[in-house]
Amino acid sequence: MYAQKHRKPPCRKIVLRLPDLDHTKSAVLNSLSSPCSRRNYKFAMEQFITWYCSEPRLALNRAVVLRFRLYLESLGLAAGTINQRLAAVRRLAYEAADSGLLSPELAAGIRRIKGVKQLGARAGNWLTRDQARALLEIADGEDLRSIRDLAMISVLLGCGLRRAELSALEVDDLQIRQGHWAIVDLVGKGGHIRTVPMPLWVKAAIDRWISAANVKAGRIFRVVSRHGTSWGKGISEYVIWYVVRGCAERMQLDHLAPHDLRRICAKLSHASGGELEQIQFLLGHVSVLTTERYLGCKQNLEEPVNDRFGCLFAPGTVDLR
Template sequence: MVLQNQLGSVSLSATATIPELQQSKTAVLNTLASRHSRRSYEYAIDRLIAWYCSEPRLEFNRSVVVRYRSFLECLSLSVATINLHLSAIRRLADESTEGGWLSPELAIGIRRVKGVKRLGRKMGNWLTRNEAQELVNAASKTILRGWRDGAMVGLLLGCGLRRSEVVGLNLDQLQSREGHSVIVNLIGKGARIRTVPVPWWAKELVDAWLRHSGVSDGKVFRQVLKGGSYPKIL
């Protein structure tokens, strides 16, 4: 019940923000090239501001950030989520110093707030090799949509791509380097460009889709009409 009341107070006070923090938040977001990072940092900073405004007469310093870390731990958030929030707060402190309303000493103190230690092992439903194979095999090999879905699952599992990366993949990004298939010029977080190797079995699934669909340029994966005969070029 106490935890629910805390969550309720954060939600109700979300609009009672402090102008300086909002300005610093904008400055932080402007330094981030990745839209994924901007979305995560904006959420983390907005949550801090909501909590900060719900507490009376607090100064933005190390002790407040320590208290906020304890508050996040009470919410039973994952270690990765809490540490991401703290990373956003450190960036907020730096931009607040650049803005001239937070002293460098206070910013240094905030940056020294340690994150939560990772204990144990990752949790979740991780596919075994056989389960991953069953998932790939589940895609139909008799209709066009099945060939497409099998190729997409193959790249998700074999290359570790995000869904948006698979959907936006262009045919000219599939190349051969020193006898190995790779995906080039993938733009990830922080606008970093990377090259991803493609295992042979995933490449065979992609080749099968291209052969059956007749796709020869542009995006690799297309919307398939409900009838299942021809891809719709977007």
């Protein structure tokens, strides 16, 4: 009884060495279920560990993480990127405290660090209906690779899928529901399950690829070799990225990414009279605020309000002397 009362509390560290940080990083990665989250958190934590170990005598506390935030800002990173990496550092501190490697008081101080405020909203890279049709026309062709590329871009534009969802799409996922083709029980970001309706023109593009590549089961999209034959059991997300960027460059469009086609799908659906709630279901967003950002309807750059009062002055028509 006397020994229990006078037992010393466990000694928590204030300085974590590289083995402790590696152990904590592995614990954080093992707690994440999404491959995308694991990849992003791994990069962010390794960046912080490299920076932290460059000054080995630093204590892992609130002041140090604030210095790391200033370091990220000096790199010219976007506010969202900085906040994502700060979230990974907070997670690292939580896990270190739970494992008995860091004082709970220090972890609580790190938790109170606020992220960087994002001033204003970025202008998204949306295409008009005619530009979207032109992108599909550029991807079209008679060879097997062009048939596959057209089908992939059609799904991205017509169904608003993410890259990971497109690469994991299987033949059995395409089913008829309520008299309409749909991608049934699609497992999306965060494990959320949704059913995505598929327009007939998108289904026709997929059927053309499946017939040309002789795909019977498993993943729909496969690698196309230099000899024009289909092989393998699927494609990576990087293939989708290069396909979209390649078609965009042929249209002389800069900075068009596969995720932009997801935003274009949302905006075209909204411009055609689609309800906001149904677009939210289509994209699989938990919050309707995310869907509103995808629509880009807060600022109309196609018909700006300051163009309505006409031209006030044309250079060269008035003598100002």
